[in-house]
Amino acid sequence: MIQLIPEPYKRALLSAIDNADMDSIQKIIEGNRIDVNSYNDDSFSPVIMDVLTSFGIKNEEERLKILLFFLNRGADPNLNCKSGYNSLHIAVQQKKLVRSLDLLLDFGGDVNATDQNGSSVAYWAIQSFPWRTEGEVRQQHLKVIGKIMMLGADLDQKNKFGVAPRDWLKRSPEDLRLLVEQCEKLNPGYTESSTVQPDFPTNYRFPKIVRHIRTNLIPVRGEAETIEGEMLRGLDILQDEAYRNGNANYSKNHKAFAEFILENLTTFTKTNKDDIKRITDAVKKLMKAEYPCLEDDVYDYLTDQICIFHLKINSNEFGTSKKWWKFW
CATH class of the missing domain: 1.20.120 (Four Helix Bundle (Hemerythrin (Met), subunit A))
Structure with missing residues (x-):
């Protein structure tokens, strides 16, 4: 059974998130004992994904504070939305969300969890993450990829198109290839998440x-x-x-x-x-x-x-x- 944000508080909570109003978010969640893994039934996305994708939050420091609030209270970064992907799949593909991705990984983000096309967090990290960044930003990206590798990324896990992260690695910059090689020599372990994905309602007639x-x-x-x-x-x-x-x-x-x-x-x-x-x-x-x-x-x-x-x-x-x- 999917847990929805209670209707009387949904609009106020989503508005508080868009306005990065931490005090109101805390009052609404704690004052009404709202499950931090509740879903927004407008898009059937977990509330933590609404924080991650909110266009109203302009300051990434504010986004990190709000994400940390939810994660500290048990929000699961591996929960999928109705379209079949989770918050890590979003964060790994957007340069501005690299610090959010780092935080999600610290709270049990599964690096081998796949989206609706069978592409893992590790896949997207290798495929697109470090290509067009330089200087300090690039170093930050490489640090996060190192963390992904040390969490047991499977570079041979193919998506439904038959492409694996290692296929992209062959065409990656030298610094990325060297980083991955160093991490793999350490034989990192992998712990699969225990997330149980909800059954999403549909209105399909057929x-x-x-x-x-x-x-x-x-x-x-x-x-x-x-x-x-x-x-x-x-x-x-x-x-x-x-x-x-x-x-x-x-x-x-x-x-x-x-x-x-x-x-x-x-x-x-x-x-x-x-x-x-x-x-x-x-x-x-x-x-x-x-x-x-x-x-x-x-x-x-x-x-x-x-x-x-x-x-x-x-x-x-x-x-x-x-x-x-x-x-x-």
Whole structure:
């Protein structure tokens, strides 16, 4: 059973986090005995992830103080959000959050925990962490990677695309390769986290069809061959970009995915006018790079529409699943 932030206190708590109001945060949490591992049901992210990703916190010293408050009271850095990644996966990919990552590691962060694509914290540390930093900042990054290695990072653990951290290490700068080599010679031990991930609620009308498309129509790597497979793959990418990065890396390819979804859901299967309007309104929320869509209902609704598309396109009226063409 997932523990949610109690509704009477949710808005006040999230507002206090965005304003870096430590006194109010403490009063709300302790005065109302709120579980520090509670989830925000707007995005189904643990509250510690809301601290980590808050755009309202401009000063990283303030962010560290708030994170430390939650961690000292038992917040688990390994808890996943609904999209399948945890706070460490966010922190390891953002240069400004290197000190937050360091802190999360001190409180039991699992360096081999994987995100929804099977990529570990260690993977992201090797893949992108030290590439474009210099001087004191680079040394800080390398220090954290050293800590990741000494916590038992598995550099041969492959993600679902068949790529392991060691594959990236071969192309890494010399100072990083030397650091990793030194750490591995010490044979560090690894302790797997005991985190039990919650079962997230969904509003899917067709969970079996969603499972079928994800399992059979979306490949491990590259583009799907069917229209519905590629629509769901694109929707997953759009949701991940919004939740993980706040659309910081939103590009013309992301917008093209949204346009592809909109075109196919509204023009191919004799969709009625009311549904066309609702689909259009939902997809338009995914086209605004400056306003990341963090509404689960939007993604759930469009997932259902993709399932309906799948049912229609495989009926006698529409024949077998159609292949799609490269659209950018």
